[in-house]
Amino acid sequence: MHHTTNWDALTDFTLRLPAVMAFTLRLPYNISCLVLLPSLVSPVCAVSNLVRGASKKAGGSTKNRGGNSPGKRYGYKKLDGDFVHAGNILATQRLIRWHPGSQVGIGRNKTLFALEDGIVRYTKEVYCPPPQSQESASMCQLPVGAVLYKTFVNVIPVRQENCFHLVQVM
Template structure:
């Protein structure tokens, strides 16, 4: 007597078999397979472990700008102590009535009007970096730098005593 098994879920290659004889001949019986525990030859054991700490990359790339630049434009009236420009490297140099702060910022020493000029730059001979730059320039080349000046305002309503009567 042959049993027809069209829905063998244990072995897909036996779906076309028309008897349970192929399962029994190979030592496989569906009822005992469900009731008996599986035979384990190699038993995997998991122990507690901790992953190693990974490194983080690309830190600090999104910092805000430092707002360097000109604070008072040409022609603006400034008071003594007003900051004229902030800079990281020397982009503008202090001229007449302009001081240089700790972090290379320029400030007004007197009240007056701001003026920007391009002037020929002659470095000091004691400055070795500037002297090296000048010696590498071609013959006859001239260095120009931007200088910031404050033109003092004339005080109104003051008179000079010429003679006493």
């Protein structure tokens, strides 16, 4: 037996239903809400359906992070008696371990560099801090007659010859 569908009754059934308008709301924490609102002719009715998004449990704390990091390579780069050009780095330091002497400059990160071409010399000298510095306040606590010795890095410039000898070229 052949079954026939009554399309007129089906369309008549759908026409009797109120027109429904649906939209989705985006809420915090990845929850979306589907709201169904009927048309203005029928009484107002709202239905909400909460859909929860994917979530992950918070991770725990980890220990021993960064304990095996490589060193910063601080230290002297040129030894006593080495020849250097202007601009060469003589020493890198985190705290001031070596002080700049003659023909030596100090950078923003306490790096010592040569100001002229010459030979590097390390010397121990008596250190007199500026009067208004914190070091001078700590020196007042030292016994009378005590002196501070600090290591200074100096560059001895290369002497230029004043007299030139003519060389015969054949």
